[in-house]
Amino acid sequence: MVLLVRFGEIALKSRFVRRQLRDRLVANIQDLFAAEGVECITESDEARVYVHADHIEKARSILSRVFGVVSMSPATEVHADLASLRDAVVSEAAIALSPGATFALRTRRVGTHPFTSQDLARELGDQVRRANPESRVNLSRPDVEIHIEVRQNRGFVFREVWPGPGGLPLGSQGRGLAVVTDQAGMVAAWMGMKRGCRVAVATPPTGRMVDPLRRWDVRLKVLDLPPDGHLHELVKIARADAVFLGTRWSVFDPDTRGGLNVPVFEPIIGLTDDEVGHLASRIESA
Known part of the structure; x- marks a missing residue:
């Protein structure tokens, strides 16, 4: 499992400044994990930091103290093809949905793919309904929300969004x-x-x-x-x-x-x- 880490103000900066701030954020994450004695592997792209850790709750506690982190989600990562995404979403729904519960799929896509975000929501929603015939879609006030985020050739499926402290990375402003x-x-x-x-x-x-x-x-x-x-x-x-x-x-x-x-x-x-x-x-x- 991977923690999908989001940052806010950093994304508003120029490309050069954004890279500097993101590198500082990643360094601060690594420092805090090392101080707590918790192992992690980090990677990043233009919009996300990915933290791989064995102890998700410990990782959550640490990331909640890293300035610059707006929110985070424990996610299942799969290849960004419909079959892999379908299996991951159906598995997540099987865990989260009780009989008769309503659900909504929230899709987000970055990159070029043979499907649109609407195609993705429609196809995966149909699969969830077939696997859970007593459940129905409710886009306004669902009992369960399942998020699907597709970034280039990587797909992430998650339900929870945990808040971070926000702000800017410590040490980036004097x-x-x-x-x-x-x-x-x-x-x-x-x-x-x-x-x-x-x-x-x-x-x-x-x-x-x-x-x-x-x-x-x-x-x-x-x-x-x-x-x-x-x-x-x-x-x-x-x-x-x-x-x-x-x-x-x-x-x-x-x-x-x-x-x-x-x-x-x-x-x-x-x-x-x-x-x-x-x-x-x-x-x-x-």
Whole structure:
């Protein structure tokens, strides 16, 4: 089985930039798998990354912490001919369909083939109905959706679509420094990381709020926050292009930020306390 990994914003870039971002995404996937001690084989094309792993649930957990991954699906891969696709879809339907359940086939096709997407849906749908005579098609609100994705000479059949964190690949957009002394600071750091920034964190020596961030960045750099809270030297040490703060409406001490020659961002400025708490729970539970 293969995990079909989708990315979002990367696809909007120029061909050259897209290739750079995709290579960074693949490298980050490999780094996180290696840190977890889980073996995987990766490959990619213009629109997908393919991750082959023996432990699908472990792979899912890891990929859910890779910035740039929009979603993923555990898929059965077959050759992109009607006979192979038919066998895979009928097998998937036999597992998923209970007597009387409704279903829909969602087809997507890239490349040149002797059939259209409509031909594919019609032919495979007929085969599923013959194998499951008590089931019927419902395209608007089906009990079961089966996806068929044909990419050149490769076919993929799957039912589940698992979300990823989205954003841009970590390390693709420069360096940053985040002050992490509480939950809000942790969320601000994470939001900077999600935009592709390699974020170093400054925290008190006894601070524990950075620990969840290590699961998102295996190369996380942690610096001791000085008692006076001044960031000038830390910005130099981290070679930061920006500072991320978990504050709202410039609550942060202006003396601390005074004289900084890099932009200062407050990513949570538009979030409620409940929204910050929800994001913090997501970060900590990943």
